Amino acid sequence: MTAALDHLAPAAPTRRFRLADPSMILWIVMIAILVFLIASPMVRLVVSSFQDPETGRLTIANYIEAYGRARHLQALWNTLVFGSGVAVLACLFGVPLAWAISRTDMPAKGFIRLMVFGAFIIPPYLGAIGWILLAGPNAGWLNKVWIALTGADHGIFNVYSMTGLIVVVAVTSFPYVFVFTSGALDLVSSEMEDAANILGAGTIRTTFRITLPLVLPAIVGGLIISFLEAIALFGAPALIALPARFQVVSTQLWQFFEYPVRVEQAAAYAMPLLLITIFMFWLQRTLLGRRGYTTVSGKGGERRVTRLGPWRWVMLGYALFVCALSVFLPMLVLTQAAFAKAWGRGFSLDNLSLQNFRYLLFEQTQAQQAIINTFVYSGITAFAAIGLSLAIAYVVTRKLVPWSNVLAFLCMAPFVIPGIVLAIGFYAAYAPPPLALYGTGTILVLAYTTRFLPIAYTSSAAGMRSVNPEMEEAVRILGGGRLTAIRRVLAPLLKRNLAGAWILVFIPAARELSSAIFLVGPNTRVISVMLFDLSEEGNFEVLSALGMILLVTTLVIAAIGFKAIGRDFMVRNA
Amino acid sequence: MSKLLLRGIEKRYGEVAAVAGLDLELREGEFVSLLGPSGCGKTTTLRMIAGFIEPTAGTIEMNGQVLSSPSGALPPEKRQMSMIFQSYAVWPNMTVGENVAFGLELRKLPREDIRRRVGEILEVVHMGHLAARYPAELSGGQQQRVALARAIVIQPQVLLLDEPLSNLDANLREEMRFEIRRLHDEFRITTVYVTHDQAEAMVTSDRIAVMNLGRIEQVADPHTLYNRPKTRFVAGFIGRTNFIEGNAGNGQIAFGSFALPALEGAPASGKVTVSVRPQSMRLSRAQGANGRPQVAVTIAERAYLGEFWDYVVTPADSAMKLRVTTPPLEIYQVGESAWLAFDPNQMTPIA
Numbered sequence: 001m002t003a004a005l006d007h008l009a010p011a012a013p014t015r016r017f018r019l020a021d022p023s024m025i026l027w028i029v030m031i032a033i034l035v036f037l038i039a040s041p042m043v044r045l046v047v048s049s050f051q052d053p054e055t056g057r058l059t060i061a062n063y064i065e066a067y068g069r070a071r072h073l074q075a076l077w078n079t080l081v082f083g084s085g086v087a088v089l090a091c092l093f094g095v096p097l098a099w100a101i102s103r104t105d106m107p108a109k110g111f112i113r114l115m116v117f118g119a120f121i122i123p124p125y126l127g128a129i130g131w132i133l134l135a136g137p138n139a140g141w142l143n144k145v146w147i148a149l150t151g152a153d154h155g156i157f158n159v160y161s162m163t164g165l166i167v168v169v170a171v172t173s174f175p176y177v178f179v180f181t182s183g184a185l186d187l188v189s190s191e192m193e194d195a196a197n198i199l200g201a202g203t204i205r206t207t208f209r210i211t212l213p214l215v216l217p218a219i220v221g222g223l224i225i226s227f228l229e230a231i232a233l234f235g236a237p238a239l240i241a242l243p244a245r246f247q248v249v250s251t252q253l254w255q256f257f258e259y260p261v262r263v264e265q266a267a268a269y270a271m272p273l274l275l276i277t278i279f280m281f282w283l284q285r286t287l288l289g290r291r292g293y294t295t296v297s298g299k300g301g302e303r304r305v306t307r308l309g310p311w312r313w314v315m316l317g318y319a320l321f322v323c324a325l326s327v328f329l330p331m332l333v334l335t336q337a338a339f340a341k342a343w344g345r346g347f348s349l350d351n352l353s354l355q356n357f358r359y360l361l362f363e364q365t366q367a368q369q370a371i372i373n374t375f376v377y378s379g380i381t382a383f384a385a386i387g388l389s390l391a392i393a394y395v396v397t398r399k400l401v402p403w404s405n406v407l408a409f410l411c412m413a414p415f416v417i418p419g420i421v422l423a424i425g426f427y428a429a430y431a432p433p434p435l436a437l438y439g440t441g442t443i444l445v446l447a448y449t450t451r452f453l454p455i456a457y458t459s460s461a462a463g464m465r466s467v468n469p470e471m472e473e474a475v476r477i478l479g480g481g482r483l484t485a486i487r488r489v490l491a492p493l494l495k496r497n498l499a500g501a502w503i504l505v506f507i508p509a510a511r512e513l514s515s516a517i518f519l520v521g522p523n524t525r526v527i528s529v530m531l532f533d534l535s536e537e538g539n540f541e542v543l544s545a546l547g548m549i550l551l552v553t554t555l556v557i558a559a560i561g562f563k564a565i566g567r568d569f570m571v572r573n574a
Numbered sequence: 575m576s577k578l579l580l581r582g583i584e585k586r587y588g589e590v591a592a593v594a595g596l597d598l599e600l601r602e603g604e605f606v607s608l609l610g611p612s613g614c615g616k617t618t619t620l621r622m623i624a625g626f627i628e629p630t631a632g633t634i635e636m637n638g639q640v641l642s643s644p645s646g647a648l649p650p651e652k653r654q655m656s657m658i659f660q661s662y663a664v665w666p667n668m669t670v671g672e673n674v675a676f677g678l679e680l681r682k683l684p685r686e687d688i689r690r691r692v693g694e695i696l697e698v699v700h701m702g703h704l705a706a707r708y709p710a711e712l713s714g715g716q717q718q719r720v721a722l723a724r725a726i727v728i729q730p731q732v733l734l735l736d737e738p739l740s741n742l743d744a745n746l747r748e749e750m751r752f753e754i755r756r757l758h759d760e761f762r763i764t765t766v767y768v769t770h771d772q773a774e775a776m777v778t779s780d781r782i783a784v785m786n787l788g789r790i791e792q793v794a795d796p797h798t799l800y801n802r803p804k805t806r807f808v809a810g811f812i813g814r815t816n817f818i819e820g821n822a823g824n825g826q827i828a829f830g831s832f833a834l835p836a837l838e839g840a841p842a843s844g845k846v847t848v849s850v851r852p853q854s855m856r857l858s859r860a861q862g863a864n865g866r867p868q869v870a871v872t873i874a875e876r877a878y879l880g881e882f883w884d885y886v887v888t889p890a891d892s893a894m895k896l897r898v899t900t901p902p903l904e905i906y907q908v909g910e911s912a913w914l915a916f917d918p919n920q921m922t923p924i925a
Binding site: 468470471473474475476477478479480481484488489492493 | 624625626649650651652656657663665666677680724728734
């Protein structure tokens with residue numbers, strides 16, 4: 001009887017756990033890729049920090065070793081001082097400029113904005129090299145000028161110091177504060193200020209009591225990003241702190257990789273960097289997400305500029321001073337050195353030479369290889385990151401699979417992992433057998449893809465959200481399947497978005513140093529690593545020429561992006 | 575045989591039922607509107623017909639064939655329907671001509687056929703001269719016409735429209751209502767039209783299904799729906815009305831201070847709610863109105879709206895408030911006494 005009833009019952013397969021369900025297979029494939037790229041290296045990092053390198057048994061010896069020495073603790077402390085210094089200085093540079101450009105009648109706003117963007121484009125290690133030429137003890141340009149002017153017997157600037165390091169990094173990272181602050185200022189309605197004016201507050205009082213407090217969360221957000229960027233940096237600290245004989249966490253991590261390689265200790269030592277980053281991002285989200293402060297809402301009234309009167313020239317002077325520190329001066333001396341026979345001989349025609357470029361492009365095979373590697377790896381990375389993130393963004397926005405937010409979360413997770421920590425995770429997970437990827441281009445591309453996946457995913461998801469699902473549904477109701485809809489409608493509509501995202505991944509990948517330095521082998525060196533190696537030889541002319549090649553290529557690609565996609569694409573996606 | 579048959583369909587999201595057991599039947603070539611406030615489940619119903627959403631209970635059949643049931647649903651691309659979306663969803667990367675040709679291309683028609691049919695349908699919607707334009711170069715109304723042409727050109731089994739006029743400005747909206755009805759008269763495609771605008775539904779539809787809280791309250795032609803609403807919701811949603819409550823008994827209905835003769839369809843005894851349209855009553859200064867029941871009232875509020883006066887009146891010795899409209903020249907002052915005449919033929923008892 002029961003059997004007969006069963007036979008008659010309509011087939012009603014339970015949907016959720018059917019493994020044959022195509023959406024389930026899709027989900028499993030995507031989650032497998034993301035686990036391979038993100039979860040596995042990070043788990044490997046944590047696990048190996050508790051493992052005995054010989055026996056593989058659980059131990060806390062790595063932590064005792066990593067934190068048991070005074071100089072290792074000193075490096076931790078140095079990192080905190082360094083990061084805080086950079087953050088504070090970046091605010092002193094970024095906030096006034098953002099306010100001046102967004103809310104005042106300061107002249108030459110467009111030019112200053114362009115220069116801030118320039119500061120954003122210059123990799124910090126290149127800025128550091130520029131500043132070594134400018135403020136190296138005695139030989140640096142600024143010191144020479146000082147000696148010539150005052151007749152003193154030695155210069156007053158020394159880039160090889162904690163102060164020097166802070167200034168050098170702050171001038172390249174203030175654009176973060178700038179972008180956050182001006183973004184918020186652009187949204188504060190003038191009516192807020194008018195309300196204070198009508199009650200009798202003057203310009204200065206209004207600015208300090210109303211305008212700036214309204215954008216305070218944004219400023220703090222920028223401050224936190226500058227801090228995190230600084231403590232995760234490897235290049236600039238390595239160039240400046242090592243000769244100055246002090247260590248920060250990133251350079252100390254690098255020392256763990258000198259023979260004999262102590263990955264387990266490095267993993268243990270990387271933990272504070274990871275935890276601080278996660279905590280600070282959480283803090284930033286909390287601050288920026290707090291309601292109550294969101295009078296900074298898109299709409300609401302016009303925005304008028306504050307008239308500064310004669311003070312606008314003072315403001316411009318300050319803006320030019322910041323631009324000089326971050327762009328003019330370092331770029332001037334880098335260009336000079338790149339085209340010089342010997343940079344110390346100064347600006348004269350007989351010192352002019354193309355020899356450095358000829359050497360790099362035609363004579364030195366290692367340099368050629370590095371240039372090719374850089375662009376090949378970055379290009380592949382950009383395609384891989386966008387392909388993956390687009391597929392995931394599609395699945396997430398269309399809710400094709402259950403728990404799709406897990407996919408989105410994993411895509412964004414690398415955002416809170418410093419590059420240097422990610423690289424150690426990749427080294428621990430994939431350098432040893434069975435994959436044995438150390439020294440291959442593959443491990444670099446995989447690490448880059450993971451590192452820049454959040455950028456690609458943010459762009460892809462924004463693109464997907466910008467396309468009304470009805471566009472796709474219109475294809476389907478007329479008789480086209482999902483693939484037809486993607487090919488004929490979605491892909492053409494997202495073309496510009498994707499081109500922008502490609503550039504946004506390509507540029508940071510081309511200049512990436514912190515993760516590359518741990519993963520390159522003899523045949524997979526990239527420009528950034530080569531710059532670092534050359535700096536140890538002290539050949540600043542060739543070094544500058546190579547930096548110029550990297551910078552000019554980056555600029556050309558960014559310019560193509562601007563032309564093709566519109567000027568705001570970098571800001572919009574930032 | 576019915577063209578489209580919805581049998582007990584239901585869509586639940588967790589505990590919430592967006593559509594809670596809905597039956598609807600469309601004849602071949604019929605134009606039916608789903609009319610209701612936002613959140614009543616009308617768009618969900620339409621998307622279940624299209625196949626974008628699967629019902630959690632019930633079935634959807636077309637030409638006697640099951641399209642959707644809780645155990646599975648035919649994907650939208652296999653249903654031979656077409657749909658017009660709220661956003662028009664005209665693909666910006668294709669010209670007007672390419673947009674309209676798309677569905678025909680998917681059906682692998684010969685090139686020459688496609689060209690001819692695209693040309694013909696664009697003429698029908700008065701867009702022939704704009705075939706080479708891109709959608710970004712068109713106005714909202716023109717995009718709407720492209721969406722219409724694109725949907726009709728494939729001669730779908732069923733045409734679905736999801737609030738197609740809600741993004742147009744008022745004048746254009748009025749014009750497009752008649753345009754949609756004209757196209758329906760020309761092509762006779764079975765159509766389901768979702769809207770929250772009663773005028774839109776009344777202009778376009780053969781029948782209107784008024785929806786509320788995931789259910790259909792009443793399905794009827796526009797005239798019946800307005801004049802013989804079955805439920806309080808329908809009477810209130812279609813046009814303006816007064817609800818007055820009384821007690822039936824002894825062949826009449828007592829409303830406190832006055833009584834009216836019993837109404838057709840009302841219960842013989844017990845509580846009764848009656849819907850009275852503001853324009854179905856007459857205000858006059860003199861008593862006596864062709865034998866219609868009359869009560870003495872006082873004018874409580876008034877507003878002049880140009881096309882008519884809008885009065886609120888109170889019957890003597892009663893707390894009841896009634897809205898009455900009169901032509902612009904019938905002017906009464908607030909506080910003035912008058913006689914109010916009812917028309918029993920235009921009064922409907924409400925379930």
